[in-house]
Amino acid sequence: MIRLLRTLGHLTVDGIWQVGFATRFLFAMLRHSGPSFARFSLTIRELYFSGVLSLVIIVVSGAFVGMVLGLQGYDTLQRFGSESALGSIVALSLLRELGPVVAALLFASRAGSAVTAEIGLMKATEQLTAMDMMAVNPLARVVAPRFWGGVLSMPLLAAIFSTVGVIGGWFIGVVVIGVDNGTFWSQMANSVDFREDVVNGVIKSFVFGWAVSLIAVFQGYDCTPTAEGVSRAITKTVVYSSLMVLALDFILTSFMYIVK
Amino acid sequence: MNRAILDLWVGAFVALGFVALMFLAMQVANVSEEGTRGETITLHARFEDIGGLKVKAPVKSAGVVVGRVTAIRFDSNTYQAEVEMKVSAVYPFPRDTIASILTSGLLGEQYIGLAAGADSEMLKDGDRIEMTQSALVLEKLIGQFLFNKAAEGGSK
DSSP: OHHHHHHHHHHHHHHHHHHHHHHHHHHHHHHTOHHHHHTHHHHHHHIIIIIGGGHHHHHHHHHHHHHHHHHHHHHHHTTTTOGGGHHHHHHHHIIIIIHHHHHHHHHIIIIIHHHHHHHHHHHHTTHHHHHHHTTOOHIIIIIHHHHHHHHHHHHHHHHHHHHHHHHHHHIIIIIIIOOOHHHHHHHHHHHOOIIIIIIHHHHHHHHHHHHHHHHHHHHHHHSOSSHHHHHHHHHHHHHHHHHHHHHHHHHHHIIIIIOO | OOHHHHHHHHHHHHHHHHHHHHHIIIIISOTTOTTTSSOEEEEEEEESOOTTOOTTOEEEETTEEEEEEEEEEEETTTTEEEEEEEEETTSOOBTTOEEEEEESSSSSOEEEEEEOOOOSSBOOTTOEEOEEEOOOOHHHHHHHHHHHHHHHHHHO
């Protein structure tokens, strides 16, 4: 019994300590973010690795998610004889939820894990320590550019995901099934609000970008410098950022659409 | 990797992202929609019953969107619904315009239809449209229909 309580207490203290450490890490990194903007080529390189290389998976899954939405939405709507609302359904679900969330989940597993692995291996092979010895701050040179690369590419990836998804939904709805083209777009334009839906979606994906990138660089920087430690850190990155994205999504949604 | 190629790819990626955002703003959300941009005038109207009219519902005349509903209040003095709408200043309407609440399609959204009158004076900012027609509430119609049928049956 006492042992159980002790384990519980240990886990709680450990958790709080981790959160505190991650927060301090975030501020230390923000303070050393100057070079990643002054020497923008560092960030550009990371934009390439986490943004451009994620494009393929984002575009392909966006197209499939949009096409599934088109099929499922049509199947449900035609029972009520309101297939004309297909455009609204596809666009609203993509812009508000699926675009930011699915893009962030894919981003976490595609780019976040890669960042963690890279930083973790650098730590395991003592490259970070070597940089410190040469008076190069690894936070400024290695961590901050990767963080900002992730933060900047996430909203763009989410926007591309939503756009490709809308086109996928249009392809299934209009080209394959035969919903009227004009109705599809005009219903969509009528029900989607720029401020309410598009901007909120961008805000969401921006927040997710922060969360996923922070978790990725933190787990890499914090990992045990062994092969096993690195692999565990990568698993943690994917699991924590997925949970974080879903939890943040709930919180953001309740603030954006319900509490007014 | 070569610096120039890297820059090129990242540039293409960022451009693609912004094109996607523009697409979402223009094609999907239709920011540049008629009647919501440019100069507008505010008009008021009282309705007995607004049915399912909502804020941001379109104001149409002859089927063309000329404005949006901006606020709906309940007036406790007259027990009527007070609707405020912004109508594009490009389209002036005569003072004896009739505002009615219509439905697009059988189950579609409700909107305000403006039918222009013949007055030579035009509505100005802040004016009130005096002639209004309430929404058709389906239950009331069915009720009336049944009542009429029953009355017919009784008189025979």
